[in-house]
Amino acid sequence: MLSLAKPDLLRNQAYANGQWIDGDTGEATEVFNPATGELVGSVPKMSAAQTQAVIAQADTAYRSWKKLTAKERCALLRKWFDLITANADDIAKIMTAEQGKPLTEAKGEVGYAASFIEWFSEEGKRTYGDVIPSPTGDKRLVVVKEPIGVCAAITPWNFPAAMITRKAAPALAAGCSMIVRPADATPLTALALAVLADEAGIPAGVFNVITGKSRVLGGELTTSPVIKKLSFTGSTEVGRVLMEQCSPTLKKLSMELGGNAPFIVFEDADLDAAVAGAIASKYRNAGQTCVCTNRLYVHDKVYDAFAEKLAKAVGQLKVGNGTEEGVTQGPLIDNAAVNKVEEHIEDALSKGARTLFGGKRLPLGDNFFEPTVLADVTQDMLIAREETFGPVAPLFRFSSDDEVIQMANDTEFGLASYFYSKDISRVWRVAEALEYGMVGINTGIISNEVAPFGGVKQSGFGREGSHYGIDEYMSLKYLCMGEI
Ligand SMILES: NC(=O)c1ccc[n+]([C@@H]2O[C@H](COP(=O)([O-])OP(=O)(O)OC[C@H]3O[C@@H](n4cnc5c(N)ncnc54)[C@H](O)[C@@H]3O)[C@@H](O)[C@H]2O)c1
Numbered sequence: 001m002l003s004l005a006k007p008d009l010l011r012n013q014a015y016a017n018g019q020w021i022d023g024d025t026g027e028a029t030e031v032f033n034p035a036t037g038e039l040v041g042s043v044p045k046m047s048a049a050q051t052q053a054v055i056a057q058a059d060t061a062y063r064s065w066k067k068l069t070a071k072e073r074c075a076l077l078r079k080w081f082d083l084i085t086a087n088a089d090d091i092a093k094i095m096t097a098e099q100g101k102p103l104t105e106a107k108g109e110v111g112y113a114a115s116f117i118e119w120f121s122e123e124g125k126r127t128y129g130d131v132i133p134s135p136t137g138d139k140r141l142v143v144v145k146e147p148i149g150v151c152a153a154i155t156p157w158n159f160p161a162a163m164i165t166r167k168a169a170p171a172l173a174a175g176c177s178m179i180v181r182p183a184d185a186t187p188l189t190a191l192a193l194a195v196l197a198d199e200a201g202i203p204a205g206v207f208n209v210i211t212g213k214s215r216v217l218g219g220e221l222t223t224s225p226v227i228k229k230l231s232f233t234g235s236t237e238v239g240r241v242l243m244e245q246c247s248p249t250l251k252k253l254s255m256e257l258g259g260n261a262p263f264i265v266f267e268d269a270d271l272d273a274a275v276a277g278a279i280a281s282k283y284r285n286a287g288q289t290c291v292c293t294n295r296l297y298v299h300d301k302v303y304d305a306f307a308e309k310l311a312k313a314v315g316q317l318k319v320g321n322g323t324e325e326g327v328t329q330g331p332l333i334d335n336a337a338v339n340k341v342e343e344h345i346e347d348a349l350s351k352g353a354r355t356l357f358g359g360k361r362l363p364l365g366d367n368f369f370e371p372t373v374l375a376d377v378t379q380d381m382l383i384a385r386e387e388t389f390g391p392v393a394p395l396f397r398f399s400s401d402d403e404v405i406q407m408a409n410d411t412e413f414g415l416a417s418y419f420y421s422k423d424i425s426r427v428w429r430v431a432e433a434l435e436y437g438m439v440g441i442n443t444g445i446i447s448n449e450v451a452p453f454g455g456v457k458q459s460g461f462g463r464e465g466s467h468y469g470i471d472e473y474m475s476l477k478y479l480c481m482g483e484i
């Protein structure tokens with residue numbers, strides 16, 4: 001049993017229209033600790049009819065919520081931020097129990113998640129429109145921004161708090177209501193956020209967390225004409241399905257999808273800095289982030305030195321239960337994730353790659369895998385083409401800028417990319433040539449609430465965070481006044 005300072009943060013019911021509700025299917029989804037296999041909690045499986053009722057209630061709530069001033073809405077968001085911050089330790093414990101990441105990372109994610117609420121509690125007061133100089137003397141032209149309406153969010157298991165607030169905060173700040181359907185593996189963190197939204201005084205029906213079969217609830221959220229916006233974070237293949245389901249009702253969409261990030265080490269890079277950046281970008285959340293480095297391209301002239309330094313640094317990582325002191329890598333989310341890591345490693349070794357460190361499961365539990373470094377990896381291997389979503393760093397060689405840019409761009413994904421160089425003209429040339437939504441230059445960590453997060457190509461579209469993020473939940477209205 002989790003030891004929480006605020007035990008009522010751990011819920012086994014869904015949260016809708018300001019009420020804690022059971023599912024009318026009579027069934028529940030159990031939530032297990034990926035490190036120990038222990039039962040952490042359970043959540044109800046709601047029905048399609050219940051989901052339709054939640055949508056109707058969210059529509060009613062939206063019509064009142066949008067009439068508050070931005071200042072009034074943002075004051076409530078600020079209270080939510082303060083409550084999350086005050087309960088960060090408990091939320092982190094719940095997150096580590098259901099997702100597995102080390103407590104230090106979980107605490108960091110809670111702060112990151114809260115920062116989106118803080119940011120949009122400020123941005124919400126600055127949704128400025130335009131006054132346009134009229135081309136004719138008898139008219140006055142004005143553009144105003146308006147909340148788009150009832151919104152839905154479908155979110156992944158790897159960031160159980162931040163992927164929710166990165167959507168709910170701008171939606172609520174804009175004057176929308178929001179229905180979140182979190183991943184089956186990690187609903188408890190989302191429900192803890194709902195406890196605190198309720199305590200902050202966010203009105204009933206404005207923020208809702210529903211649980212149940214993804215296809216059943218997702219089927220209602222994507223097809224209801226009441227839902228005007230869907231924000232999805234997850235795999236590209238599911239994003240395509242949801243986009244198709246939304247098309248008959250022409251919803252506004254944000255798609256934050258899969259990645260295949262290149263990490264390029266040029267011959268003039270600071271190798272120690274590049275190793276630190278590679279560790280941060282590759283092994284965060286055991287490699288289970290959409291912006292994790294998936295391929296490392298190292299110039300021939302520094303390949304051996306970098307490989308040796310990286311393997312040594314990876315050997316310092318401590319794998320274990322995320323609640324243990326000093327653990328820097330927890331378990332993967334489930335056995336399927338471990339199987340995919342093994343498949344990528346076996347494929348690479350069968351085609352000529354070498355293991356510099358790791359490469360095996362650990363006898364700590366079903367989902368633990370060694371942080372791994374592979375050398376002599378080539379573009380024809382699975383690990384070059386698919387998102388590994390695990391703690392494996394495959395090293396590729398290159399000898400020219402043109403060659404590595406071509407290899408780095410040789411993917412249908414376009415989310416994050418990284419490179420290390422101290423040559424300013426190369427920095428600009430490479431940054432402009434990389435076909436990605438985000439480029440980390442001499443850093444492996446790029447995510448924060450103030451910058452636009454998102455991808456291109458098959459990594460999706462739309463931006464989250466930054467001053468761009470709130471526009472995803474607003475529409476423009478043009479007012480043309482004649483007879484002046
Ligand atoms: N771009 C980003 O910001 C970002 C962030 C996190 C994760 N991701 C991506 O997400 C993937 C890993 O997360 P995941 O395994 O949860 O992804 P996933 O696509 O399998 O699931 C994401 C969410 O969609 C739900 N879902 C799945 N099929 C559905 C359907 N048919 N109808 C309705 N809902 C459905 C799942 O239950 C989950 O809640 C990786 O590809 C990762 O790159 C992207």
Ligand SMILES: O=C[C@H](O)CS(=O)(=O)O
Pocket residue numbers: 158159162288289290291447453
């Ligand atoms: O994996 C998804 C998250 O968006 C990663 S990050 O914490 O925002 O970089």
